[in-house]
Amino acid sequence: MRAFANHRFLTLAILAAVIAVLPLVFPSSYYFRVASLVWVSALAAIGLNILMGQAGQVSLGHAAFFGIGAYAVGIGPAHLGIPSWAALLLGAALSAVLAYLVGRPILRLKGHYLAIATLGLGVLVALVISTESGWTGGPDGMPVARLTLFGWRVSGSDTWYWVTGGLLLVGTWIALNLDETPTGRAFRALHDSEVAAQVVGVDIARFKLQAFVIAAVYASLAGSALAFMNGFITPDQAGFLHSVELVTIVVLGGLGSVVGSIVGAAVLVTLPQALTVFHEYEHLLLGLIIIVSMIFMRNGIVPSLSALFFQRARS
């Protein structure tokens, strides 16, 4: 983890190179689409990892913010006549405000209690989305108008590949930036010992709230991107299973590791696609792979592998 943090620009350069080179080996536009899904999931997971991996606070309802971002770009242009790009910003702002208001009381809770409270938030938002069918189309979902930027109509899976790839680069850059700043240190300090952080002057309530708001904005932007890309949204995107998926990506890739979240997203998005050849055993195998990798790589894929690598290099 430290090794990656110290090489901020190297990490970004490698990520940029991967994004640039991958299309050369893509045989069809289907691959562009799957890769875009990876970038979007990774973006949401990187944000959640700031909350979970850095600040050590769990959120089991994070898809709520993903859903708010997604429905903002659906509802904004369709019902309120707001331009798509403004609806994206509005969704992010709304997520930030909701995270701030809800976070104040619930971030006082710890461990299981915080998990249940965030779970409640997720259920609540999903419920509103699936019942307010006049606005959201209810359980059937709703179509999303194409994003238009300065007259440029953003469409096509290869275009969205580059747009989401660019978003992921910016998201990665910002997450890596945090590491060597007073804010990033305060996050990690309150993760290790709240009381010790407090007695050197860290206002832990304030920093937990900041991490929660950052994570919410990341999820919201990822949700908006997915909605634009698919041209359609369903309440599933705000649902509990999606929240669990985001947490799984973070933990599988490695808590606290930005690169880990990208790798985790790649594994969790592409593995089900690769496992479709096993037909009805697909989910069984997916579950099995996750269990086995957590047993043998408890710290997550990236931290475990880099520890192994540096151990080898030293001996």
Add this chain to the structure above:
Amino acid sequence: MTILTATDVGISFGGVKAVDGVSFSVSPGQILSIIGPNGAGKTTLFNVVSGVYAAGRGKIHLSGEDVTGLPPHELAARGLSRTFQNLQIFQRMTACENVMVGRHLREKCSLLPALFRTPAVTRQNRETRAAALDLLAYVGLKDSADVLAGSLPYGACKRLEIARALAAEPKVLLLDEPAAGCNAVETEEIDHLIRQVADRGVAVVLVEHDMKLVMKISDRILVLERGRPLAEGTPREVRDNPKVLEAYLGHHGAREAARA
């Protein structure tokens, strides 16, 4: 002139009076030790004074201001810093980063510049790191700066906590058993360290079981028993107080004290 004053402080846990009617005060440059047998309420008193627990009764004044009931980070902002009996190190951060967190109050810390890592943030980070390295050198941990704190030996962690507490540039420093579990050499080093800190004008309140260290270093000593004050005075007065001698230092403590 006193900087920290506790007046008639008390706290109960489910009917048990852990601290009951304790008063003390300490001036800049002075070392006040709080001693007493296990369970006397020393650490609880520290937790009340540093805002970790809310006082059941009594008042605490810092630099003349009533700070009773303020949370720890606000007390830290007013110049009160502390260490812990059971180590509270940031395990997953390096030794240097631990001390850098201690500089938190001396840093400008706003979110947006941090997210975009502005040049000002990078510059400040460099200054904070330099200050942290100075403090690590001061406590003899210069070579361990980039080692994960979780892998440092016990004695080093004790000194790391002191460096982190000092990084906040406190006016009052509460040290909870800084020499516990340390060997004779390490205890000697901590002894020097505390003296130096006090000489720079910091008021030090010390909880310690090492009677040799306490007798040697303290300007005044407060003795607690079951949460209540038993005696207070200079090391000589406390040592010669028959009640203290018999009940709390015992023969062994008295012998050690005589040698100090």
